[in-house]
Each structure stands twice: as structure tokens, then as C-alpha cells.
Amino acid sequence: MDISSALSALESLSSSTSTSSSGPLNALIDTHFTNAKSRILAGEDPRVVITELQKNVKNCKKEVEKGLKGWYGALGGVGKEVDKAFPPNLGAISDAYADPPLFAEPEAAEALDKAILESLGRRGIWEAVEAMEDETSLSYSPSKRDLSTQLQYILHSIRSSNLQPALQWCTENSSFLSSPPHPSSLPYHLHRTVFRSIKSQREAIEYAKANMMGYLPNQPVLKLITSCLYQSPLTKIPTNGKFNGGRENGFGKEGEGDEEGESEELQKMFQEEFCRRYQWSKEDPLEVTVELGSRGGTLDRIEKARRVMGEHLGNVRKWDELPMEVPLPPSRRYHSVFVCPVSKEQATDTNPPKMLTCGHVIAEESFNRLLKGGRRTVKCPYCPQETSQSVAQRLYF
CATH class of the missing domain: 3.30.40.10 (Zinc/RING finger domain, C3HC4 (zinc finger))
Incomplete structure (x- = not known):
């Protein structure tokens, strides 16, 4: 079937009484409604007359829908033939419908290089940073390099069970950490970890008096101190100065001894406060992007939409909003x-x-x-x- 045949089939419907909606509607108005009125005026039971009229209305509705179905089918046939005869060439209308390789434009390539350079610098991989600086025209900010070096040093110290650099940083930035609207609890958790690593009960209590009493209004300091006084004789007290599992509500449950887990939580807390202090993004943007695209399945959904819809709707890479839902974990649902x-x-x-x-x-x-x-x-x-x-x-x- 070509366009002419489809149009002829559509025109033939206009002269057919089977697909006309005017016939059933005129019969309903001129015949059934008039007869119903006359029968009611003649004294017949209105309930019987109305019941028959309702049946006639339903039959009329079915006949109209049957005719419309034929019209819709013919119109759909015309649309399909038009698409076949005139295939869309959206690329000639606008560059937005083109499908170039990713990061082919100089601006996009430069943005990608910047994201990679920022990620490498944030992680402190300086050999890779220097290699990228040699291969591109970009350069990593010396001030950000100093901050990143400081961050990596303190995180390494926390992993090595040395909390003094982190505590010193907290002291130097105490006004920022204690400022509203959300004062940080990082100093308390660092002091708490040091407190629980002290073997002597007396020394532990003295340490708490000297460093932790200022957190009484917001943190369970007294509960922490009394847990030290009433330890079970079977409780193992660390002697090497490393992290001990939580004996109170916090990172771990009582008696777990999850040293590695507590170390990771301290590193995470410190990195968040460090980034907040210097107005860095909370997470590495490149890492978030790669994780969403590879592990979250977002890239697969977008590529599928590009293949299915791209022929008629254009390049989805140019869209501000996606026409479908993509799977994202709660931590990755951002309000832009x-x-x-x-x-x-x-x-x-x-x-x-x-x-x-x-x-x-x-x-x-x-x-x-x-x-x-x-x-x-x-x-x-x-x-x-x-x-x-x-x-x-x-x-x-």
C-alpha cells in the first residue's frame, strides 16, 4: 500500500454509512427519545420506558465506537505510509540531532581532561597529575595540591592509628567546626577513639576531663567515662594504641571490636569535614559519574533510549531531561x-x-x-x- 491507496481507503470511509456516527446518533435522538417521551405521556410505566431507552443508548454507543475504530485504523495507515515515503532527516535541521562520538568537540574533551585531573589530584596521585599536565595544557592549582597533600597525609595517619594530625587540624579549624547551623562532631569522635585506646582507667578519665567535657551538652561523654569504670574483667583493653571496637552507641556495637570499620568511618567523617571546610565537593565527581554509569546501569538505559528513540526524536545526549526512569540508589538521587x-x-x-x-x-x-x-x-x-x-x-x- 502506498500513500494514494491509504488516502483512497480513508476517503471511502466518508461515504460509508457503516462508519458514520451521525446515523446512530440521529436515530437515537429522532426516534428513541421521541418514542420514549410519547410513551411516558401516554401513561406507560416510566421505569420500563427508561430501561429500554438505556439499552438503546448503549447500542448507539457501540455502533459509534465501531465506526470510529475504522477511522482510526485508516488514519494510522496514512501516517505509516507518509513515514515510509518521507523518512526523517533531522540531522539536516539542527546539529542537536546529530550523533557525534562522545567528547569529540574541543570543549567536551577539555572538560573531561579537567575532571580526570581533578580526580587524580584529589587522590594525591601526583605522578599521573604531572603526566597529564605534560600531555595537556592544563595545570593543577598549587594551593589545591597543598590541601590535597594535607588531606591524604591525615587520612593515611588515621589508617595507621595515629590521630594526632587529625586532632591538630580540628584544633586549627575549631571555629569553623563549631559554627552553626550544623556544628561538627568529628573532634568528639576522634577524642573518643583516643580515650578508648588508653589502657589505664585513671589516664583515660584524665584525658576525658581535659579534652571531652566541652561535648557534654550534645554527646554521651559521661556514659563513655562510666563504661570505662565498670568494665568486665574479661574485657580486653588495647595496649598498642590502636582503635578498639565501640563500647557505646557510635560506630560499632558493644564488644564488636571492629577496628577497621571504625577507622573507615573516621576517615569518611574527616574527609567530609575537610571538603566542607574548603568548599570541595563531598565526593569525587568523576568517581560518582563512573559508578552511576557502570554499576548503576544508567549508561545502559541511556544508550538503549538513544538507539530506540534517536531515529525519530533525535540525540538523547542533548536532552536536559530523560524520558525514562533510571535506577539510582538513594545516595545518588540529587536535587539539581x-x-x-x-x-x-x-x-x-x-x-x-x-x-x-x-x-x-x-x-x-x-x-x-x-x-x-x-x-x-x-x-x-x-x-x-x-x-x-x-x-x-x-x-x-
């Missing part, structure tokens, strides 16, 4: 769009979201408007707590 609850406007790079002391989030422009009139603090629109301009933190989604 924030709408200010005050101005009802979407946040941008020039108008980023700001978190107040109470934890509520509004856009920066809304925050600045609330600061007008010489005010030094802003009262939260949702609670009575106030926030100064220096304390409000920018959020990165």
Missing part, C-alpha cells in the same frame, strides 16, 4: 533544582540557595531583601530564629 519558598523563583548561579541557622533554605536574593534597612540579622520566614549574613551558608545541589 531549588525553588525559593519566599520568592517562588528557581535558584541560579547568581541567585544560589542559602541555608539559615535554623536549617531552612531560601534564595540569596530573598535573604538580601530581608537584610534591607540596615539590619544585621535576618529573621527566618518560617521560625523565630535569626541568622547573620556571615553565618548563612551557600548550598550546592
Whole structure:
């Protein structure tokens, strides 16, 4: 069948009474409704008349749907023949429908090189960083190199059961770690680990008095100290200064002795606070991307959509939103769009979201408007707590 045949089949339906909806509808209005009215006026039982009328309406509906089915089939046939006769050439309309190799454009290739260089520098693999700097025109920031070297040194020290570099860093950045709206508990967990590695009960208590009493309002310091006093004689007390399993609620359950697990948790906590201090991303962006694409199955879904839909809808790599759901673990579900609850406007790079002391989030422009009139603090629109301009933190989604 070609286009002419499909159009002829469609035209023949217009002259056919079997596919016309006007015939059944006219019969229903002119005949059945008129007869029903006359019978009711003549004194017949209305219930019997209405019951018969309902049957006639259902029969009329079936006849109309039958005719429409034929029309829909003929229209679908015309559409298929048009697609066959005029195949889409979307690539000639716009470059967005082209399907070039990934990272073929210079901007994309440079962005990929930057992501790889940042990942290598963040991990402290300096030989690879220097090799990439020689092969590309990129260079790793000396200040970021110093910070990354410091981070890797402290993480290595934690793995080696030496917490002093981490504690010294916490002391140097105590004002940041204790600042609202979310003061860090990292110093407490570091001191707690040192406390539990001390063999002598008296020395352990003295250490707690000197370093941990400031955490009484928010942490179970007294519970930790009393657990040291009432240890079972069978409890093994570490003598080598390494991590011991949790004897209180924290990283491990009582008596587990999961030294490796506690070390990993301390490293994770320290790295998060270090990145927050210097406004680095919480996780390595390249690592997250590779994990989502390879392990999460996202890449397979996108490539399948590209193959199936690309012929008619264009290159899915150019889309801002995907037309299908991709499998993501809860930790990888990011909210890339924030709408200010005050101005009802979407946040941008020039108008980023700001978190107040109470934890509520509004856009920066809304925050600045609330600061007008010489005010030094802003009262939260949702609670009575106030926030100064220096304390409000920018959020990165």
C-alpha cells in the first residue's frame, strides 16, 4: 500500500454509512427519545420506558465506537505510509540531532581532561597529575595540591592509628567546626577513639576531663567515662594504641571490636569535614559519574533510549531531561533544582540557595531583601530564629 491507496481507503470511509456516527446518533435522538417521551405521556410505566431507552443508548454507543475504530485504523495507515515515503532527516535541521562520538568537540574533551585531573589530584596521585599536565595544557592549582597533600597525609595517619594530625587540624579549624547551623562532631569522635585506646582507667578519665567535657551538652561523654569504670574483667583493653571496637552507641556495637570499620568511618567523617571546610565537593565527581554509569546501569538505559528513540526524536545526549526512569540508589538521587519558598523563583548561579541557622533554605536574593534597612540579622520566614549574613551558608545541589 502506498500513500494514494491509504488516502483512497480513508476517503471511502466518508461515504460509508457503516462508519458514520451521525446515523446512530440521529436515530437515537429522532426516534428513541421521541418514542420514549410519547410513551411516558401516554401513561406507560416510566421505569420500563427508561430501561429500554438505556439499552438503546448503549447500542448507539457501540455502533459509534465501531465506526470510529475504522477511522482510526485508516488514519494510522496514512501516517505509516507518509513515514515510509518521507523518512526523517533531522540531522539536516539542527546539529542537536546529530550523533557525534562522545567528547569529540574541543570543549567536551577539555572538560573531561579537567575532571580526570581533578580526580587524580584529589587522590594525591601526583605522578599521573604531572603526566597529564605534560600531555595537556592544563595545570593543577598549587594551593589545591597543598590541601590535597594535607588531606591524604591525615587520612593515611588515621589508617595507621595515629590521630594526632587529625586532632591538630580540628584544633586549627575549631571555629569553623563549631559554627552553626550544623556544628561538627568529628573532634568528639576522634577524642573518643583516643580515650578508648588508653589502657589505664585513671589516664583515660584524665584525658576525658581535659579534652571531652566541652561535648557534654550534645554527646554521651559521661556514659563513655562510666563504661570505662565498670568494665568486665574479661574485657580486653588495647595496649598498642590502636582503635578498639565501640563500647557505646557510635560506630560499632558493644564488644564488636571492629577496628577497621571504625577507622573507615573516621576517615569518611574527616574527609567530609575537610571538603566542607574548603568548599570541595563531598565526593569525587568523576568517581560518582563512573559508578552511576557502570554499576548503576544508567549508561545502559541511556544508550538503549538513544538507539530506540534517536531515529525519530533525535540525540538523547542533548536532552536536559530523560524520558525514562533510571535506577539510582538513594545516595545518588540529587536535587539539581531549588525553588525559593519566599520568592517562588528557581535558584541560579547568581541567585544560589542559602541555608539559615535554623536549617531552612531560601534564595540569596530573598535573604538580601530581608537584610534591607540596615539590619544585621535576618529573621527566618518560617521560625523565630535569626541568622547573620556571615553565618548563612551557600548550598550546592
